[in-house]
Amino acid sequence: MESRFGTFSPVAKRRLSRSSIAVVGCGAIGSRTALSLARLGVKELRLIDWDVVEECNLETQAYTKKQVGTKKVEALAQLIGATGSPTLAVPIHSQLTKSSAAKLLAGADFAVDGLDNFQSRFALNAACRKLRLPLAFAACARADGMAALLVNKKNSPCLRCIFPKQPQDQDCSVVGLLPAAADFASGLQVALVASSLRPIQTEGLFYFNLENPMLERVSIRDNQKCNACRGIK
Numbered sequence: 001m002e003s004r005f006g007t008f009s010p011v012a013k014r015r016l017s018r019s020s021i022a023v024v025g026c027g028a029i030g031s032r033t034a035l036s037l038a039r040l041g042v043k044e045l046r047l048i049d050w051d052v053v054e055e056c057n058l059e060t061q062a063y064t065k066k067q068v069g070t071k072k073v074e075a076l077a078q079l080i081g082a083t084g085s086p087t088l089a090v091p092i093h094s095q096l097t098k099s100s101a102a103k104l105l106a107g108a109d110f111a112v113d114g115l116d117n118f119q120s121r122f123a124l125n126a127a128c129r130k131l132r133l134p135l136a137f138a139a140c141a142r143a144d145g146m147a148a149l150l151v152n153k154k155n156s157p158c159l160r161c162i163f164p165k166q167p168q169d170q171d172c173s174v175v176g177l178l179p180a181a182a183d184f185a186s187g188l189q190v191a192l193v194a195s196s197l198r199p200i201q202t203e204g205l206f207y208f209n210l211e212n213p214m215l216e217r218v219s220i221r222d223n224q225k226c227n228a229c230r231g232i233k
């Protein structure tokens, strides 16, 4: 199927069609981003999540009522198959931890952060830093969100350069999540994945709020004291 999505350059589309992307966490952001990347014709999506679809996920995640009780990675692979995209979806029912990260990410060209807590994000960040794997970070809660492309090249900032300490997680099952905020965060994340394929990548940390709509980009830089970067640069 020829992708008719016309915004990204033919070069970016061609490179996506040869890329294997690991989507780590298949909740509100991860499920949307995986479907968007499939519609762009990405070669392979490695779907990594240990959870099952619950009734309460239906409001904010891409899953359907019929999929309640199914492993999220399998439910998402079904949804990807239903788009008609040639993308190969590889469901991996597993949790990414410090010890499992390198194995789960081996051979991927890019990682997408679809996680819902900073402890897991830091494990993903550390693994991507070591493997020099580009990572598209995204997070959202309530009507707010953030996203950044972390190219993980020499002297580029990583997630812990930006957040040296674990920020307070805003559990969206407690504080709530505006579905449009997940749409927005995922849209930014997909654009950042495409940006990574251009000679000059999009830099900075994007922050948005949809309550009083605004989008801001703040510059980010590497931190010499960063624990995740120590010994790697």
Ligand SMILES: [Zn+2]
Binding pocket: 157, 158, 159, 160, 161, 162, 222, 223, 226, 227, 228, 229
């Ligand atoms: Zn760092």
